[in-house]
Amino acid sequence: MNVVSRGIKNATRSPLRGGAIVLMLAISIGLVLSMMVARSSVQTKINDVLASAGTKVTINAAGINGFAGGGNPLTADNVTTIKNTAHVASISSTLTDQLGSTDTNLQSSLELGSFGERQNRFSDGSVPTPPADSTSNGSSTTTDRQTMRSRINVTGTTNPNVASVNGGTLVIGSGKTIDGNSSDLVALIGQNLATKNNLSAGSTFTAYGKTITVNGIYSTDNSFTDNGIIMPLATVQNLTGQPGAVTSVVATIDSSENVDSTVSALKSKLGSSVDVTSEAAQAENSVSALKGIASLSLAGVIGAAIAATAIILLAMILIVRERRREIGVLKAIGGSNFKVIGQFVVESLTITIIGAVVGLALGVLVSGPMTTALASSSSNSSTVIISNGSGSTATVARPAGDFGGFGRGLNQLRTNITNVTASLTPQIFLSAMGITLAVAIIGSLLPAWLIARIRPAEVLRTE
Amino acid sequence: MLAVKNLTKTFNTPGGDVMALRDINFAVDRGQFVSIIGKSGSGKSTLLSMLGALDTPTSGSLEVDGVDLAKLSSRQQTSYRAKTIGFVFQQYNLIPNLSALENVMLALEFGGTKPASRRDEATRLLKQVGLDEQEIQRKPTRLSGGQQQRVAIARAIANSPALILADEPTGNLDSETGQKIFDLLHKLSRSKNTTIIAVTHDLDIAGKTDKTFMLKDGKITTKQ
Ligand SMILES: Nc1ncnc2c1ncn2[C@@H]1O[C@H](COP(=O)(O)OP(=O)(O)OP(=O)(O)O)[C@@H](O)[C@H]1O
Ligand SMILES: [Mg+2]
Numbered sequence: 001m002n003v004v005s006r007g008i009k010n011a012t013r014s015p016l017r018g019g020a021i022v023l024m025l026a027i028s029i030g031l032v033l034s035m036m037v038a039r040s041s042v043q044t045k046i047n048d049v050l051a052s053a054g055t056k057v058t059i060n061a062a063g064i065n066g067f068a069g070g071g072n073p074l075t076a077d078n079v080t081t082i083k084n085t086a087h088v089a090s091i092s093s094t095l096t097d098q099l100g101s102t103d104t105n106l107q108s109s110l111e112l113g114s115f116g117e118r119q120n121r122f123s124d125g126s127v128p129t130p131p132a133d134s135t136s137n138g139s140s141t142t143t144d145r146q147t148m149r150s151r152i153n154v155t156g157t158t159n160p161n162v163a164s165v166n167g168g169t170l171v172i173g174s175g176k177t178i179d180g181n182s183s184d185l186v187a188l189i190g191q192n193l194a195t196k197n198n199l200s201a202g203s204t205f206t207a208y209g210k211t212i213t214v215n216g217i218y219s220t221d222n223s224f225t226d227n228g229i230i231m232p233l234a235t236v237q238n239l240t241g242q243p244g245a246v247t248s249v250v251a252t253i254d255s256s257e258n259v260d261s262t263v264s265a266l267k268s269k270l271g272s273s274v275d276v277t278s279e280a281a282q283a284e285n286s287v288s289a290l291k292g293i294a295s296l297s298l299a300g301v302i303g304a305a306i307a308a309t310a311i312i313l314l315a316m317i318l319i320v321r322e323r324r325r326e327i328g329v330l331k332a333i334g335g336s337n338f339k340v341i342g343q344f345v346v347e348s349l350t351i352t353i354i355g356a357v358v359g360l361a362l363g364v365l366v367s368g369p370m371t372t373a374l375a376s377s378s379s380n381s382s383t384v385i386i387s388n389g390s391g392s393t394a395t396v397a398r399p400a401g402d403f404g405g406f407g408r409g410l411n412q413l414r415t416n417i418t419n420v421t422a423s424l425t426p427q428i429f430l431s432a433m434g435i436t437l438a439v440a441i442i443g444s445l446l447p448a449w450l451i452a453r454i455r456p457a458e459v460l461r462t463e
Numbered sequence: 464m465l466a467v468k469n470l471t472k473t474f475n476t477p478g479g480d481v482m483a484l485r486d487i488n489f490a491v492d493r494g495q496f497v498s499i500i501g502k503s504g505s506g507k508s509t510l511l512s513m514l515g516a517l518d519t520p521t522s523g524s525l526e527v528d529g530v531d532l533a534k535l536s537s538r539q540q541t542s543y544r545a546k547t548i549g550f551v552f553q554q555y556n557l558i559p560n561l562s563a564l565e566n567v568m569l570a571l572e573f574g575g576t577k578p579a580s581r582r583d584e585a586t587r588l589l590k591q592v593g594l595d596e597q598e599i600q601r602k603p604t605r606l607s608g609g610q611q612q613r614v615a616i617a618r619a620i621a622n623s624p625a626l627i628l629a630d631e632p633t634g635n636l637d638s639e640t641g642q643k644i645f646d647l648l649h650k651l652s653r654s655k656n657t658t659i660i661a662v663t664h665d666l667d668i669a670g671k672t673d674k675t676f677m678l679k680d681g682k683i684t685t686k687q
Contacts, residue, residue: 002572002578006561006569009560010560013560325556326558326559329552329556329558330558330569331517331541331544332515332517332544332550332556333544333545333550333569333570333573333618334541334542334544334545334546334548334570334573334574334622335541335545335569335573336538336541336573337537337541339573455517455518456512456517456518456544457512457517457518459517459550459552459556460508460511460512460517460552460630461508462553462554
């Protein structure tokens with residue numbers, strides 16, 4: 001028997017109360033750990049989103065948003081200007097168009113629905129025909145003679161990946177991708193559109209009076225996007241009779257510090273006929289909900305640590321008060337303050353360590369679900385646009401979800417935000433242990449002081 | 464071996480100062496068995512706590528083997544309590560979650576006995592005070608009052624102290640058991656030449672000791 005073994009033995013002196021203290025401590029420490037995990041995971045995600053969005057600048061023809069709006073597309077000169085602007089590392093250009101039923105033998109996979117009907121109430125009977133000039137002369141772009149069916153989206157792009165909703169590589173379900181820089185009559189067809197029209201890789205279809213070969217089928221998690229056709233930019237430019245025209249350019253800037261200056265440079269060079277927006281600013285807005293979660297979980301870490309300290313402090317004060325006489329006896333028979341205090345510190349450490357082991361195990365178990373729960377609640381409360389998953393009402397004037405523009409950025413952020421994954425790194429685990437240690441030390445200091453103040457003469461007092 | 468001179472102890476309480484001991488003077492020789500009697504509140508326990516360095520006097524001096532207790536540092540006080548003094552209390556005051564054996568081993572630890580020899584030494588001491596092999600493994604709550612006081616005595620003599628201080632050691636026991644405990648203390652004082660100062664209410668017991676002091680309102684009124 002020595003100070004240490006007596007301390008450990010005393011920790012298990014009253015199993016029920018000890019168990020209750022350990023349980024409360026474990027819950028607080030588990031909370032500390034899982035809140036730390038949530039915080040760091042969310043922080044990592046914020047950095048990811050900001051970093052990935054940080055260097056992209058979108059240049060839209062003023063008035064055109066995706067497949068809707070009016071105005072003139074950007075010209076080949078504009079594109080050259082953008083390409084030659086300082087700090088622009090690379091660009092991908094996109095020209096969007098829509099096919100009505102007279103332009104193609106394909107049928108849209110989207111039902112018109114009440115939303116589509118409402119959008120089509122402006123119909124004046126005119127319809128874009130190849131080589132159409134409709135997309136370039138404003139008001140007629142939102143028309144369709146076939147009022148009972150929505151139209152099919154056509155994206156001509158130098159980079160088919162711009163259609164990917166989450167900003168990554170476009171998922172090609174079957175077949176192969178297309179070369180965005182060619183001018184071949186080839187296309188990638190959205191999953192829904194392909195199903196509706198029984199298309200597969202190698203099939204052909206007619207559009208703009210030409211026969212086009214299906215290279216592959218892509219799928220995204222967006223019904224609107226999956227009702228589309230992706231072709232090389234030059235092909236769409238030729239088919240629609242708009243050589244050099246693009247509706248949107250995404251420029252990647254060489255480093256995030258240069259984004260702001262490049263945005264200003266582009267604005268002054270291109271004038272008011274284009275809208276220049278950087279995703280960085282948008283991303284900043286979109287992660288504000290995540291930042292809220294991050295500071296909330298920091299408050300959680302602090303709160304749980306304080307709770308753990310309070311629990312061990314109260315428990316030790318209770319124990320010291322209860323064993324006042326025993327402490328007096330230990331001193332009276334020659335126990336030094338050092339030994340008597342040491343014994344109680346060991347007792348408090350034992351309780352804290354058991355609580356920590358249980359609590360950290362608990363934290364490891366719950367940190368994943370807790371992070372997911374926190375992150376998904378954030379995406380609901382954020383300003384990100386969430387489209388109707390069935391796609392049944394999506395049609396021409398859908399505000400976001402266009403290829404290559406801001407909608408893509410937003411969708412990317414939405415996916416990112418819901419994709420926060422809890423990662424328990426060794427550093428977090430060590431920090432949690434550090435906090436626990438601090439809790440144990442603070443939980444021992446006050447009792448130590450109380451013990452030192454107990455007079456040994458106390459034992460001679462009859463109760 | 465023990466000399467008390469002009470000892471005064473005053474407690475400051477919210478209700479005013481309480482003079483527990485007033486100008487106490489006495490001396491005790493080595494190996495003497497001294498009893499202290501007096502009414503409740505007369506200052507008996509206070510005197511013992513001064514002698515045991517559990518508390519410091521307000522004025523006066525306490526000399527044990529020529530060492531003034533009032534001048535000891537707190538570290539020296541702790542060592543004095545561990546090695547020179549053995550305490551026996553009315554309420555036994557054994558550590559409840561330690562066995563009889565472990566209680567005695569604890570005193571040996573504080574007294575500086577090497578870990579390896581503590582168990583054997585404690586066993587020997589407990590047998591000496593009359594506990595059997597099985598009883599020494601029990602926790603205090605599973606021992607009778609008389610047995611607990613025997614364990615307390617074994618703990619008090621563990622480090623061969625020069626002075627045993629006992630505050631009503633038989634106060635919680637029936638007269639027969641109390642007599643046995645008293646005889647045990649007496650035997651120890653004879654065999655090891657240990658000085659014993661015991662507070663008691665039992666005049667029979669007091670009558671058998673070498674010296675008896677009577678305390679009244681913090682003053683010694685009779686010495687015999
Ligand atoms: N810590 C203290 N603070 C204040 N007063 C005290 C303290 N300790 C003792 N006293 C007072 O000193 C006086 C002597 O107390 P003491 O305990 O020495 O009496 P006692 O003779 O041992 O009595 P009993 O036979 O009941 O044990 C009492 O009046 C008591 O109230
Ligand atoms: Mg008393």
